[in-house]
Amino acid sequence: MRFTTLIKHPADWMKGSGPHSDVVMTSRVRLARNLRGFSFPGYSAERQRVELLELARPCVESLPEMTDGYSEEYTGLTKIRKQVLVERHLVSREHAARAAGCAVVVDRKQSLSIMINEEDHFRIQGIRAGLNLRSAYALVDKADTALESMLPYAYDDRLGYLTACPTNLGTGMRASVMLHLPSLVLSDQINPVIKAVGKIGLAVRGLYGEGTEALGNLFQISNQHTLGEKEGEIIAQIEKVIERVVSSEMNARQKLLEDSPTMLQDQVGRAFAILRYAHILTSKEALNLLSLLRLGADMDLIPNCDRSLLDMLLLEIQPAHLQLSAERELSPEERDARRAEITRARLQMLTGPSNVSASNSTSEEKPSDSNDE
Amino acid sequence: MKCDVCDSEATVFLTQIINGQMTTVNLCDACSKAKGVTDETGFGLAEAFLSQPPPAISAETTCPACGFTAAQLKKIGRMGCPECYGTFREGLDGLLKSMHKGTRHVGKVPHQIVTQNALVGNLGHLREELASAVRDERYEDAARLKSEIDLLQAKLPSHA
Ligand SMILES: [Zn+2]
Ligand SMILES: [Zn+2]
Numbered sequence: 001m002r003f004t005t006l007i008k009h010p011a012d013w014m015k016g017s018g019p020h021s022d023v024v025m026t027s028r029v030r031l032a033r034n035l036r037g038f039s040f041p042g043y044s045a046e047r048q049r050v051e052l053l054e055l056a057r058p059c060v061e062s063l064p065e066m067t068d069g070y071s072e073e074y075t076g077l078t079k080i081r082k083q084v085l086v087e088r089h090l091v092s093r094e095h096a097a098r099a100a101g102c103a104v105v106v107d108r109k110q111s112l113s114i115m116i117n118e119e120d121h122f123r124i125q126g127i128r129a130g131l132n133l134r135s136a137y138a139l140v141d142k143a144d145t146a147l148e149s150m151l152p153y154a155y156d157d158r159l160g161y162l163t164a165c166p167t168n169l170g171t172g173m174r175a176s177v178m179l180h181l182p183s184l185v186l187s188d189q190i191n192p193v194i195k196a197v198g199k200i201g202l203a204v205r206g207l208y209g210e211g212t213e214a215l216g217n218l219f220q221i222s223n224q225h226t227l228g229e230k231e232g233e234i235i236a237q238i239e240k241v242i243e244r245v246v247s248s249e250m251n252a253r254q255k256l257l258e259d260s261p262t263m264l265q266d267q268v269g270r271a272f273a274i275l276r277y278a279h280i281l282t283s284k285e286a287l288n289l290l291s292l293l294r295l296g297a298d299m300d301l302i303p304n305c306d307r308s309l310l311d312m313l314l315l316e317i318q319p320a321h322l323q324l325s326a327e328r329e330l331s332p333e334e335r336d337a338r339r340a341e342i343t344r345a346r347l348q349m350l351t352g353p354s355n356v357s358a359s360n361s362t363s364e365e366k367p368s369d370s371n372d373e
Numbered sequence: 374m375k376c377d378v379c380d381s382e383a384t385v386f387l388t389q390i391i392n393g394q395m396t397t398v399n400l401c402d403a404c405s406k407a408k409g410v411t412d413e414t415g416f417g418l419a420e421a422f423l424s425q426p427p428p429a430i431s432a433e434t435t436c437p438a439c440g441f442t443a444a445q446l447k448k449i450g451r452m453g454c455p456e457c458y459g460t461f462r463e464g465l466d467g468l469l470k471s472m473h474k475g476t477r478h479v480g481k482v483p484h485q486i487v488t489q490n491a492l493v494g495n496l497g498h499l500r501e502e503l504a505s506a507v508r509d510e511r512y513e514d515a516a517r518l519k520s521e522i523d524l525l526q527a528k529l530p531s532h533a
Contacts, residue, residue, distance in 0.1 A: 034455055036455055038454065039439045039441075039453055039454040040451065040452060040453060040454055040455075042449075042451060043439065043441060043445075043451075043452075043453040043454065044454075119451075141481070144481075145484065148483045148484060148485060149484060149485070152485075153483050153485070154455030155482075155483050155486055156455075156458060156478075157478075157486075158476075158477055158478060159458060159478055160478025160480060161478075162452075162455040162458055164451045164452055165450065165451045165452075166450075166451075166452070166465070166468060166469060166472065167472050169469070169473070169478075170473065170478045170479075170480060171478070171480040171481065173480070201474070224472075225472070225473045225474040226473065227469060227473035227474065227475060227476065227477075227478060228473050228474035228475020228476065228477060228478075228479060229474050229475070229479065229480070230479055230480045231480050231481060
C-alpha cells in the first residue's frame with residue numbers, strides 16, 4: 001500500500017466507537033521486543049541496524065495482519081510524511097526522528113503498527129476506539145506470538161523480555177488510555193482524580209497550559225510497572241480504574257447540566273462560534289475549543305454533531321496533516337489560517353448549539369447560580 | 374518560567390504522577406519536542422523523566438558481548454544489548470525494586486522457551502533413567518535411552 005492510500009482513509013479507531021467512547025478516545029497497548037545477538041538500536045552502529053532490519057522486515061511483512069499493509073523504511077520518507085505518521089499515532093516521535101535502518105509496517109486498518117529499530121528492535125502497537133485494552137492486547141499478542149516463531153527473541157526466565165530500558169523489562173507492555181475529561185476540569189475536580197489514580201502505580205499525564213488547564217482536556221493513564229505482574233492483571237487494573245474515572249466525568253457532566261446549564265451552554269456556544277467563523281486558529285486554541293465542542297456534542301447540546309467528525313477534524317488540523325494536504329511546507333501563520341479554513345468548512349453543515357427558550361432556561365436555573373454581584 | 378533543560382522560556386508544563394509523587398516539568402518548545410513530550414502517545418515519557426537511583430556496579434565492568442560500559446549505563450540508564458543484563462546483574466535487583474512491582478517475570482513466556490524448557494525437563498528425566506539403567510547393567514535400555522537423549526539434544530538450539 002502506498003503512503004497516500006494509507007493516509008487517505010481514516011483509521012478504524014477514528015470511524016468506530018467503543019465502550020465509553022464519549023470519554024475514552026483510544027486504548028493502546030504496545031509491546032517492546034528485542035532479538036538475541038544484536039545490540040539495542042540506541043547502541044548499535046548503522047550497519048547493525050540495517051542488518052537487523054533486513055532480517056526482520058520480511059518477517060513482519062509476512063504476518064497475516066499485514067497483508068496489503070503499508071511498509072516503509074524511513075530513508076524513503078519526507079519529514080512531513082513521517083510527522084503525519086506521528087500525528088496518526090502510528091509511530092513515536094522518537095522513532096520518526098531516526099533514519100537509516102528504521103522502518104514501520106502498518107496494517108490496512110491502521111490498528112496495528114510495528115516499528116523496527118525504535119528504542120527496542122520492535123515496538124508492536126495496537127490501537128482501538130473507546131475503552132478496549134483487552135482487544136488492543138489481543139491484537140499485539142497475536143502478532144508477537146507469530147513473530148516469535150520466526151525470530152530469536154531476547155528473553156530471560158527471571159527478567160522476562162529483555163528491553164533496552166530496564167523500566168520495560170518483564171512483559172515489555174505499556175497499556176495506555178486517552179481520556180477526554182472536560183467536565184472534571186470545568187468543575188475543578190480534576191486534581192483529586194489525578195492524584196487518586198497516581199497513588200496506585202499508574203501514571204497520569206496531561207499537557208498543561210498556564211495554571212491547571214490541560215490542553216484539550218486530554219489525559220493519558222498508563223501502567224508504570226512491567227515486571228512482577230501478568231499482562232492480564234495489569235490491563236484489568238487499568239480498566240477498573242478507568243471505569244471509575246469515566247463515571248466521575250459522567251457525574252460531573254450531569255451535575256454541570258443541572259447546576260450550571262447557562263455556563264455550560266455559554267462555553268459550548270462560544271466554542272462553536274469561534275471555530276465556525278474564525279480565520280486564524282492556533283493549534284492550542286483549536287484543541288481547547290474542539291474539546292468543548294465535543295462535550296457539547298456528547299451532551300446533545302449541538303444537534304446532529306457526530307463525535308467522529310470532531311475526532312477526524314482534531315487529526316486533520318495538526319501541523320503535518322495541514323502541510324500534507326497543502327502539498328507544501330507552511331509557515332506557522334499559514335498553518336493557523338489553513339487550520340481555521342478547514343475547521344470552518346467541516347463545521348459548515350452543523351446548525352449550531354440548540355437554543356433553549358428564555359422561559360425554559362430561567363425555570364431551570366437555580367437562584368444561587370445567577371451572578372448578580 | 375524557565376525551561377528545566379535549557380534556559381529558554383518554558384511553554385509546555387507537564388505534570389506526571391508516579392506512585393503518588395507529583396513531578397512537574399517545565400519545558401521550552403524545542404526541548405519538549407526533543408523529549409517527545411508533545412507526542413501524546415507519551416510512551417517514552419516515563420523513561421525520560423523517571424529519576425532512577427544509579428545501580429551499584431563497579432565502574433570497570435564492561436559487557437563482553439557489546440562493549441557497553443558501566444559508566445555508559447549510569448549515564449543513559451539503558452543497556453547496550455540483551456547480554457548486558459547478565460553482565461550488569463549485580464546491583465540490578467535494587468534498581469528493579471525501585472521501578473517495578475516485583476523482580477521476577479510472571480507474564481507471557483515465548484513459545485520457543487516453553488518448548489525448550491519442556492525439552493530440558495525431559496532430558497533431565499531421561500538422563501536419570503540412563504544412569505539407573507547403567508547402574509543396573511540394563512545395557513539395551515541404556516542404548517535406547519542414549520539415542521533418545523541424542524535426538525532431544527539435537528532439537529535444542531544451544532545444545533544444552
Ligand atoms: Zn529548553
Ligand atoms: Zn551488552
